Each structure stands twice: as C-alpha cells, then as structure tokens.
Amino acid sequence: MKEEIIAILTELRPEFDFTEDVNYIEQGMLDSFDIVSLVDSLDEKYNISISGLDIIPENFSSVEAIIRTLEKNK
Amino acid sequence: MICSYNNKLISSVISVVPTNEIDFMDEVDNYSFPESQHRKLAKVMGFDKRRVCYPGETISDYAVYGIQKLIDDKVITEDEIGAIIVVSTTPDHFIPPTSNVIHGQFNFSEDVSCIDILQGCPGYIIGLMNSFMTLDSLGDKKVLLVTGDMLSYRVSTRDRASRPIVGDAVSISVIENTKEINTSYCSIKNSGKSAFAVYIPAGGLRMPITPETTIETEDEFGNFRSKNDLVMNGDLVFNFIINETPIMIEELIKYANMDIKEIDYFLCHQSSNFTLKKMADRLGVSRKLMPNDIVSIYGNSSSASIPVTFCHYFNDLYTEKDTLKIMFAGFGIGLTWGAVICDMPKPQYCKLINYPHKN
Numbered sequence: 001m002k003e004e005i006i007a008i009l010t011e012l013r014p015e016f017d018f019t020e021d022v023n024y025i026e027q028g029m030l031d032s033f034d035i036v037s038l039v040d041s042l043d044e045k046y047n048i049s050i051s052g053l054d055i056i057p058e059n060f061s062s063v064e065a066i067i068r069t070l071e072k073n074k
Numbered sequence: 075m076i077c078s079y080n081n082k083l084i085s086s087v088i089s090v091v092p093t094n095e096i097d098f099m100d101e102v103d104n105y106s107f108p109e110s111q112h113r114k115l116a117k118v119m120g121f122d123k124r125r126v127c128y129p130g131e132t133i134s135d136y137a138v139y140g141i142q143k144l145i146d147d148k149v150i151t152e153d154e155i156g157a158i159i160v161v162s163t164t165p166d167h168f169i170p171p172t173s174n175v176i177h178g179q180f181n182f183s184e185d186v187s188c189i190d191i192l193q194g195c196p197g198y199i200i201g202l203m204n205s206f207m208t209l210d211s212l213g214d215k216k217v218l219l220v221t222g223d224m225l226s227y228r229v230s231t232r233d234r235a236s237r238p239i240v241g242d243a244v245s246i247s248v249i250e251n252t253k254e255i256n257t258s259y260c261s262i263k264n265s266g267k268s269a270f271a272v273y274i275p276a277g278g279l280r281m282p283i284t285p286e287t288t289i290e291t292e293d294e295f296g297n298f299r300s301k302n303d304l305v306m307n308g309d310l311v312f313n314f315i316i317n318e319t320p321i322m323i324e325e326l327i328k329y330a331n332m333d334i335k336e337i338d339y340f341l342c343h344q345s346s347n348f349t350l351k352k353m354a355d356r357l358g359v360s361r362k363l364m365p366n367d368i369v370s371i372y373g374n375s376s377s378a379s380i381p382v383t384f385c386h387y388f389n390d391l392y393t394e395k396d397t398l399k400i401m402f403a404g405f406g407i408g409l410t411w412g413a414v415i416c417d418m419p420k421p422q423y424c425k426l427i428n429y430p431h432k433n
Contacts, residue, residue, distance in 0.1 A: 012111075012114065015108065031295060033115055033119075034111070036118055036119065036348055037111065037114040037115060037118050039348075040118040040348070041114075049351075049352070049355040051356065052313075052349075052353070052355070053356070055312070055352070056313065057309075
C-alpha cells in the first residue's frame with residue numbers, strides 16, 4: 001500500500017520526493033488543492049469515500065498518516 | 075432558528091445567466107497551479123466552464139429582464155405582487171436598495187414592500203424564509219424573490235482559490251400562499267465568529283476603496299489579490315460546511331418528523347463538485363439525488379446557484395412524481411448555513427434564459 005500511495009503522490013506532484021521522511025504539509029509539498037485531488041485518487045483507488053470530516057491536513061502529512069486515514073475509512 | 079410555515083408555494087422560477095462563457099483551461103496561466111494539478115482539479119473540483127457578466131451589467135439589469143419575461147409570458151401581473159425581496163452581496167449601489175431600483179422599473183403598487191438582504195451562498199435559504207414570513211402578512215399577494223450575485227467583479231483574476239469557480243447569475247422565484255395544505259420546515263444557523271472566513275476587505279466604511287487598496291499582493295499560496303477582492307479561507311470553509319451542514323440537516327429532518335429517505339432531491343448551493351459529493355456521502359444519500367455539477371456549467375453563482383440548479387434540472391426532476399419533497403440547502407458567507415424542506419408541486423413555469431447583452 002505504501003508504494004501505491006507514493007505513486008499517487010508522485011503523480012500529483014512529480015517535483016517532490018515523497019519517500020523522504022518529512023511532513024508533506026510543513027514542507028509545502030502538498031497544499032489544500034493537492035489534498036482534495038489526493039482524496040479523489042485514494043477514493044477511486046481503494047473504492048472508498050474518505051469522510052469529509054477526515055479531510056484535514058494532518059491526515060495527509062505523511063504516508064503513515066494517509067494509511068491511518070485509509071484504514072479509518074474502510 | 076428552526077421553524078415551520080404553512081401553505082407556502084414556490085410557483086414559478088426563472089434564472090437569467092450571461093452568455094459569456096469562460097473556460098478554465100484558457101485561464102490556467104493566470105494561476106500558480108503546478109502543471110500536474112490542472113486537469114486533476116478540473117475533474118475533482120469541477121473547474122470547467124462558467125458564465126460571467128460583461129462590464130457595466132448589474133443585478134437589477136438581469137432581475138428586470140427576468141421579471142419582464144414573467145410578465146410577458148403571463149406568469150405574473152404587476153398588481154398581484156406584494157413584495158420584492160432581493161438577496162445579493164453585489165447590489166447596484168449602497169443607496170438606494172436594489173429592490174427599490176427594480177420596483178421603479180415597473181408599475182408596481184406603492185404598497186409593495188421592498189427589502190434588500192445582504193447575503194451570498196446561503197442567500198436562497200434566507201430569501202425563502204423571509205418570503206414565507208412576509209407572505210403571512212400578504213394575503214393573496216405574491217413575493218418576487220430575487221437572488222443573485224455579480225461576484226466576478228470582486229474576485230481577482232489571479233486568485234486560484236475563487237476565480238476558477240465564480241459565476242454570475244440572477245434568479246427570480248415567485249412565492250405565494252396556497253390553499254393546498256403543506257408545511258415548509260426551515261433552519262438557519264450563524265457563526266459570526268467566523269465572519270471573516272469569506273470577505274472583501276475594502277469597499278465599505280471600515281476600509282474605503284483608495285488607490286492603495288487596488289494594489290495586488292501575493293499570499294503564501296501564490297494568489298494575487300488586492301484589498302478590493304474577495305478573500306476566501308477555503309480550508310476553513312470546507313471543513314465548516316462538511317462538519318456543520320449535515321448536523322443541521324439531520325436536526326431539521328428530525329424536527330419535521332421525517333425520514334431522510336422521504337426527501338426526493340437535495341438541491342444545494344453549488345460550491346464545488348467535491349464538497350457536494352462528500353456532503354452526500356456524509357448524509358448517506360445517493361449522489362444522484364444531490365446534483366453537484368452546476369459549478370462546471372455555469373460556475374458558482376452564489377445565492378442564485380440553487381434556483382439555477384432547479385431550472386437546469388427541471389425536466390429531469392419531475393419524471394416520476396408531480397409533487398416532490400425537496401430540501402434546499404445553502405452554506406458559506408456569514409458563516410451561515412441553512413436548509414428548507416418543502417413540498418414542491420411541479421411549477422407552472424420554470425426557465426433558464428440567457429441575458430441579452432447590449433454590446
């Protein structure tokens with residue numbers, strides 16, 4: 001799953017290396033429009049609908065945070 | 075405020091839109107989007123086409139054209155109107171009220187009430203509630219509810235948060251008392267502590283427009299705006315809408331002693347495709363019952379977006395029933411959020427027409 005998520009992130013913002021252990025939000029790698037696009041891609045990829053309540057920056061600040069968000073919304 | 079009104083009817087609706095169609099892909103160079111975001115955002119947010127007025131056009135121009143059309147088509151007569159309620163954030167002038175300007179273009183009685191309400195995205199809900207309240211004092215007279223905005227004047231061309239979705243439109247709803255027994259349920263909520271989540275800094279008395287307020291500066295996301303332009307904290311507004319609106323809707327359904335499955339359609343303010351899809355999912359209703367693509371066709375036309383949605387989908391809504399139970403819901407500027415549940419027999423007249431630009 002980790003590799004799949006990194007692939008989605010890279011497709012979204014190819015100029016960044018999402019394998020780095022950094023906070024994507026604090027580093028400016030993802031903005032609010034990226035998060036919206038990411039949610040749409042994750043919804044499609046995993047056939048879920050991430051709750052609007054979970055669409056907050058901290059839930060998309062790292063691959064681990066994204067995996068936790070996905071698990072919560074399965 | 076949660077309340078109900080008896081025996082009210084939205085009998086006719088007309089929406090007037092500009093013919094000037096803007097394509098998002100023609101404007102992407104204005105924004106600081108990375109190349110990879112363009113097409114993805116177009117799909118997810120509904121950034122596509124939008125209708126925008128031409129310079130010099132105002133709310134009253136479109137409203138007068140729409141009302142004249144209602145008169146010409148024998149939907150209303152001037153002597154049966156008891157009130158004109160205009161809901162807009164972009165009035166023709168500070169003084170006089172736009173409702174009075176519209177009143178002056180026709181032979182309405184001097185007894186007609188003229189009321190202006192300054193509201194945007196939730197404006198149709200507030201307009202409906204005020205129309206229902208007014209009708210309790212009007213007997214057999216009717217209300218002309220005019221809702222709409224020309225916000226394209228006040229959104230920076232280099233603001234990617236707002237410019238790609240802003241559209242202009244004006245709708246007129248004819249609302250009257252009816253002998254049919256029905257109850258309309260209404261809820262409206264406000265959070266003034268978040269009032270500046272959507273605002274225009276300059277132009278009022280707090281900050282008059284000066285040469286300095288026209289200077290554009292760049293924000294942390296690469297948007298350029300002047301103090302005369304709309305500023306929207308998109309993250310805050312999205313989270314607010316997603317958190318609060320479903321709670322309000324569920325509370326209203328409970329107040330109406332209904333089940334959510336009894337509602338045939340949810341016609342919401344068209345803020346973005348994404349927001350409305352998530353709203354439908356949160357409420358557990360089919361996305362098909364909550365149209366979400368109007369923003370891609372006409373743009374977000376503020377207080378006109380709900381009646382524009384109704385007019386656009388009119389022929390599709392009444393295929394199986396002659397009377398629908400519809401929930402209208404609006405949210406945004408204020409911050410304000412509200413909804414109305416009403417029985418809606420198929421209106422005698424419902425049209426979406428283009429404004430005949432002079433140039």
